[in-house]
Amino acid sequence: MKKIQLFLLAFLGYQFQMYAQVGIGVSNPNSNAVLELSSSSKGLLLSRVALLATNNPSPLSAHVAGMAVYNTATNTSVAANPVYPGEYYNDGTQWVRKISASETKMIAGGTITDQVPTTSVNIASNSVYSESVLATVANFVLDKPSLVEFSANVSTDFTTNTDDPLTDGAVKMALTYFSFTNAPAGITTNTRFGNNSLSYTNSSSTGTVISGYFYMAPRATLNLPAGTYSVVLRGGGASSTAYKLTFGGGSYDNIQIKATPLK
Structure with a gap:
């Protein structure tokens, strides 16, 4: 027991x-x-x-x-x-x-310096769309599939082709965006992403304009595979009448790309 x-x-x-x-x-x-x-x-x-x-x-x-x-x-x-x-x-x-925050990698930007050079684009009357490369942003390699964030802040000015105030009262369009010039198989190159558009009309035939710059902010977040990439920032516009767009003339233009691994 x-x-x-x-x-x-x-x-x-x-x-x-x-x-x-x-x-x-x-x-x-x-x-x-x-x-x-x-x-x-x-x-x-x-x-x-x-x-x-x-x-x-x-x-x-x-x-x-x-x-x-x-x-x-x-x-x-x-x-x-x-x-x-x-x-x-x-x-x-x-x-x-x-994934930890410390694995996020800054590919481009991260400074307060002006990163977009001044670029002028002459827009012809009745043009469908005229554009120019504003900046070759980065050539980079992703060693893992990553979530990549693209952003920019681009000053934009609307004038006549001779830099005078606009007086025609016509609607003017501006567009900024990113595109790849080189990318792994399966990723389309020379296609717009992160589009940011802006329409502008001077208030009257007297040439009344808003002083200073308009700022455009193209942004996109893409899920990208590992591989080698080249990306540019482009800008352009369209209207029924001729005019000039000047991008990057301000002092606070910036571009940023950062990548966070997904795997």
């Missing part, structure tokens, strides 16, 4: 340990935590594994939601589902790489 009592006490103690909170380095673990670690000189080391692709559970036998590992491999053999070294968690259907 005594042996049975000891066995029951041991069993009940085991059950209590199974359902109580566990603390390592702490005597009273948080009641809301199954496991609490505490140390002033040591950390938690995740299992280090070599993943094959985000859609492949290997080296696990199946996708398990909530599973966390540190991937040591770079594997791009499955182009749509590459993996790179870093911490991954599993959402039950695929591996997802944890």
Whole structure:
């Protein structure tokens, strides 16, 4: 009987340990935590594994939601589902790489200097659209699929072709945008993105105009694959009557491109 009592006490103690909170380095673990670690000189080391692709559970036998590992491999053999070294968690259907703000890379801009040179574009009457390259923004390489943000602030001035105030009262259109001149296969070049348009009409035939510049702000966020890119900023306009657009004449023109890895 005594042996049975000891066995029951041991069993009940085991059950209590199974359902109580566990603390390592702490005597009273948080009641809301199954496991609490505490140390002033040591950390938690995740299992280090070599993943094959985000859609492949290997080296696990199946996708398990909530599973966390540190991937040591770079594997791009499955182009749509590459993996790179870093911490991954599993959402039950695929591996997802944890991205930190420190991985965002500034490709262009990030300064307060004037970054758009002064460029004039003469717009012919009844033109469909006339344009010019305002700036060769950047040539860059993405080593991982990334979310890339493009933005600019471009001063714009409307005048006659001889730099006089406009007096014809006709509507004038201006457009700024980005385009790739070189990009990986599957990414269209020389196509507009981040379009920002502006219409302007001088108030009367007396030539009344608003002093100073209009500012245009082309912006776009693109999900881009790894590869080599070249991007330019373009500007132009159209109207039923001839006029001149001057871009970049102000002192606060800027361009910015930044990329955050997705994989």
